[in-house]
Amino acid sequence: MAYMDRARRVIPRGMTSRGRGRAVPVAFRRGRGAHLYDLDGRGYVDLVMALGPLLLGHSPAAVIEAVRRQLEDGVQFGGQHVGEAQLAELIVEHVPSAQKVLFSNTGSEAVQAAVRIARATTGRRLIVKFEGHYHGWIDPFFVNSPGVSAAAPAENALIPVAHNVAGQPAPTEVLVCPWNDVAALEAVFAAHGTEIAAVITEPIPFNLGTMLADPAYLPAMRDLTRRNGALLIFDEVVSGFRVGLGGAQAMLGVTPDLTTFAKAMAAGFPIAAITGTDEAMASAIDGPVFHGGTYNGTPLSVAAAIATIDFLADNAATVYPHMQALGEQLAEGLRALATKYTIPLVVNQIGSVLQLMWDPHLPVRAFADADAADPAPLAAIGELALAGGVYAAPRGLMFLSTAHTGDDVHHVLGAYDVAIGTYLAQADIG
Ligand SMILES: Cc1ncc(COP(=O)(O)O)c(C=O)c1O
Known part of the structure; x- marks a missing residue:
């Protein structure tokens, strides 16, 4: 061609x-x-x-019209603008666990920010991710994702952490665990409980089979993280606004501490959100966490997201x-x-x-x-x-x-x- x-x-x-x-x-x-x-x-x-x-x-006409209007008013301000708070309010209204909202541009960035916040809030370093789950392309979480071969495995208690590039060291701060297996997660917490900052999961793994967990699994994950002082991060980059206005957490009735959103929230315009409870976001509210980005909350994407969520709310x-x-x-x-x-x-x-x-x-x-x-x-x-x-x-x-x-x-x-x-x-x- x-x-x-x-x-x-x-x-x-x-x-x-x-x-x-x-x-x-x-x-x-x-x-x-x-x-x-x-x-x-x-x-x-x-x-x-x-x-x-x-x-x-x-x-979609309603979104394109909102973006067209924003184009007339300016593309980028480098300062706060009225749409940001309006969008954050909409997300807080619809997402059960959202009390505070930060914006970035892609799902991969949002995951990085959520993990940084989790580490700073808990003062811990280790992150548990699940075998075959995809949380974006950025190191160190692009390990044991679909299509990643075990090029340079680093051992942990359960599954070797595999980097996708041969010769690159696999990160030691990530623990990989099989999904939908309560005993395996209990074993990870038994071995590393006091060092785990967060467990990150797609609540509905759309990247590895589009399936629901056993009914007891996500509640068990919620319970284990809470009892061990770790945060629970739901990666709702795919499920957010697609399975319902409140995402998978509303659909499944399990409430995480932090959540990442992107994709369906803005009808194709690049924007992502990191949401959390006030407690989980403490390190970003008045703690040391730096969350930056020239294009964070960029007005065209914010306008698109407001129009998208308004449309979904009106027509849910x-x-x-x-x-x-x-x-x-x-x-x-x-x-x-x-x-x-x-x-x-x-x-x-x-x-x-x-x-x-x-x-x-x-x-x-x-x-x-x-x-x-x-x-x-x-x-x-x-x-x-x-x-x-x-x-x-x-x-x-x-x-x-x-x-x-x-x-x-x-x-x-x-x-x-x-x-x-x-x-x-x-x-x-x-
Ligand atoms: C669950 C999940 N998290 C994170 C990402 C990364 O998002 P992005 O491609 O916007 O960086 C994706 C992308 O497909 C995803 O499916």
Whole structure:
């Protein structure tokens, strides 16, 4: 593809985020509603949706209008502006654990800030993260994430911490624990309880299977952290505002000390939030924590976030049930294809997010189960679906938006029907 040849000459691998890689190259010029248009004008039903932010579809009118108004009033102030407090008030209103809010630009930055605050508030250093969870690309938390091989493991009591670059030392301040396993977490606290500053988890792990924990697991995590003087951080970069206005914490009824938000909170504009209780945020309120950033609370993104959350609050009674119904329609259609072709395709779905897996270990309860799946067939089918006008991530993670319709789902199922049939025919010949 001519564009990718050009891009590769000046951009490593021709792409500015590794998560966008795929075997069949494609590049886009325009997005509208639930659809993307490539450089040749070909349209696709978009199931990537920027990997999460586009809950309201591409360029939703209410958000674009708010950003247009802000453009007239200035792009960047380098000082406090009225939108920041308005946005923070909205978040405090909707998110159960939020009493104070800080802004940064991306989920990765928000995680760094939350961890710094947790360490300063508790005066401790160790962070517990879970096997296969992704909390952004920044060291030292980009360890034992999906796709990270055990290049330079550092031992701890449970799972060796693995850096993704061979030769780099694995961080010793991170403890990796299997998820959805109360006994394992108890063992980590028994060994290191007085040194643990925080446990960080995606409350709903959308990056490793889109599943719910056993009902007792997150309450046990809440209890263990509290009893040991550690903070609980929910990484709601994906789940925040997507599963409901109050995020996964409202949906699941478990309240963390600190939370990170990004993605769906601003309909595609870059902004992230770090929220917490007054107690957990003490080190940032009148303690030593430095949280800086030229673009923190940048007015265009703040305007977008206010418009997004206002829209979701005004329409929550219809938006979230609609997303659940559409998600179910797509999941059931894909499961019917699995039956039709007798293939080991497993479809997990929570609201507007689906995860397809090819022959995982059942039941899928944690990373090891999802990791047992074979990624190759799904990637191949995803590439074949591209020819049928569906843009879906090769790793089988699908996002729907309020802009998707039943007709879009119908189109996706038709394209997957053809793609699976073609894949199986090719596999037979091979
Ligand atoms: C759960 C989670 N945390 C953090 C991040 C990092 O966010 P960003 O890509 O905005 O840096 C991601 C990104 O996908 C994520 O899924």
